[in-house]
Amino acid sequence: MKAVATRLGARTNLALLAVLAVAFMSGWLAFAFATAPARWSLVLHATGGFAILLLLPWKSMIGRRGLRRDRPGRWVSVLLGVLVLVSLAAGLAHSTGLLVNLGWLSAMEVHVGAALVAVPLAIWHVVARPIRLRGTDLSRRNFLRGGVVVAGAATVYGTTELAVRAIPLPGNLRRFTGSYEVGSFAPDLMPVSSWMFDAVPQIDAASWTVEVAGRAMNYEELSTYGDRVTATLDCTGGFYSTQEWTGVRLDRLLAGANGSSVRVRSATGYDRRFPIEDAGRLLLATRFGGQELDAGHGFPARLVAPNRRGFWWVKWVVAIEVEDVPYWWQSPFPTQ
Numbered sequence: 001m002k003a004v005a006t007r008l009g010a011r012t013n014l015a016l017l018a019v020l021a022v023a024f025m026s027g028w029l030a031f032a033f034a035t036a037p038a039r040w041s042l043v044l045h046a047t048g049g050f051a052i053l054l055l056l057p058w059k060s061m062i063g064r065r066g067l068r069r070d071r072p073g074r075w076v077s078v079l080l081g082v083l084v085l086v087s088l089a090a091g092l093a094h095s096t097g098l099l100v101n102l103g104w105l106s107a108m109e110v111h112v113g114a115a116l117v118a119v120p121l122a123i124w125h126v127v128a129r130p131i132r133l134r135g136t137d138l139s140r141r142n143f144l145r146g147g148v149v150v151a152g153a154a155t156v157y158g159t160t161e162l163a164v165r166a167i168p169l170p171g172n173l174r175r176f177t178g179s180y181e182v183g184s185f186a187p188d189l190m191p192v193s194s195w196m197f198d199a200v201p202q203i204d205a206a207s208w209t210v211e212v213a214g215r216a217m218n219y220e221e222l223s224t225y226g227d228r229v230t231a232t233l234d235c236t237g238g239f240y241s242t243q244e245w246t247g248v249r250l251d252r253l254l255a256g257a258n259g260s261s262v263r264v265r266s267a268t269g270y271d272r273r274f275p276i277e278d279a280g281r282l283l284l285a286t287r288f289g290g291q292e293l294d295a296g297h298g299f300p301a302r303l304v305a306p307n308r309r310g311f312w313w314v315k316w317v318v319a320i321e322v323e324d325v326p327y328w329w330q331s332p333f334p335t336q
């Protein structure tokens with residue numbers, strides 16, 4: 001009997017490892033897109049998240065048994081459990097729209113933050129408790145059992161999505177990326193956000209210049225351009241805002257420059273690299289909604305990168321360089 005319970009425990013742990021990895025990776029995959037693949041990543045993501053919930057009754061049996069063993073560091077495992085539950089609760093609070101803002105943090109920030117803190121704990125947890133697999137653990141029957149958990153999770157997810165629309169809950173209003181609309185065509189109401197640690201710099205336009213392919217341009221010169229684009233900034237913090245942006249298209253500034261990528265750099269040191277073919281779609285903006293940018297939104301000039309998530313929209317731009325490095329030669333997500 002004990003052997004059967006141990007095998008069940010090993011299989012549950014293995015299944016949990018798989019769905020945790022799927023939920024974590026598909027979350028980042030969703031953040032990588034502001035186009036259709038974001039939705040498919042999130043369907044996978046939510047299914048992984050609900051599968052964790054479905055495995056909970058079995059895992060709590062393992063957990064209770066393990067806690068009785070008085071193993072050193074077991075409270076770290078409990079902390080891991082708390083973090084995963086906080087992440088799950090914040091994800092659901094965001095998706096249903098029942099609690100989108102928690103004081104100075106958004107539910108989405110808590111969701112991702114708790115998951116990030118959980119990662120080293122989860123790695124330690126698994127490495128310190130090696131599970132010995134047997135051939136029978138990977139049998140057809142056990143794959144079918146896994147399939148039942150996944151199908152169950154997909155059904156629960158589908159049902160919650162239908163319920164959000166039918167009731168309807170505020171989550172009904174979110175975009176395919178999961179973000180909520182805030183302050184569109186009303187620049188003063190558009191939230192200010194940054195990827196991680198960038199503090200808003202106060203820049204004096206009179207002494208500021210932007211270096212474009214080796215040539216310095218000042219604010220006055222840049223302000224003479226009137227290229228316009230209506231584009232949506234979709235922030236990974238969980239909101240989106242559509243504005244009419246005015247500035248200059250990068251292909252006009254970079255005419256004649258040779259290279260394979262464009263690197264856009266901020267006064268803070270933050271940077272992103274784009275394929276050179278994108279230059280015609282990128283705008284170096286000085287205005288939104290007919291008014292000057294404010295410091296929080298990137299004054300004197302920021303990048304507008306349609307169909308890319310907010311972290312590509314570099315603020316406080318000081319340099320635009322054409323280089324021979326391929327655009328993918330960068331960390332997929334900024335580290336600053």
Ligand code: HEM
Pocket residue numbers: 013014016017018020062063064065066067069071073074075077078080081082084125126129130131
């Ligand atoms: C959501 C993620 C997880 C949580 C919250 C969690 C929580 C716990 C807790 C509270 C314990 C009992 C205390 C302890 O032994 O430290 C435990 C035991 C254990 N966990 Fe996890 N765990 C998770 C995922 C995993 C994964 C992915 C694996 C392996 C692939 C795993 C393998 C084990 C093993 C082997 C034990 C020891 C059981 C025993 O001694 O009877 N856990 N877990």
Ligand code: HEM
Pocket residue numbers: 020023024026027028030031042045046048049050052084087088091092094095096111112115116118160174176177178179
């Ligand atoms: C422990 C790891 C994680 C778990 C268990 C988890 C689980 C969940 C769950 C259950 C939801 C609600 C799904 C729904 O009802 O629509 C959700 C939403 C979401 N999660 Fe995660 N998540 C994790 C980590 C992450 C990470 C690391 C990211 C991003 C880097 C992320 C991004 C998102 C996004 C964007 C949504 C909103 C989806 C929507 O509203 O349609 N998650 N997550």
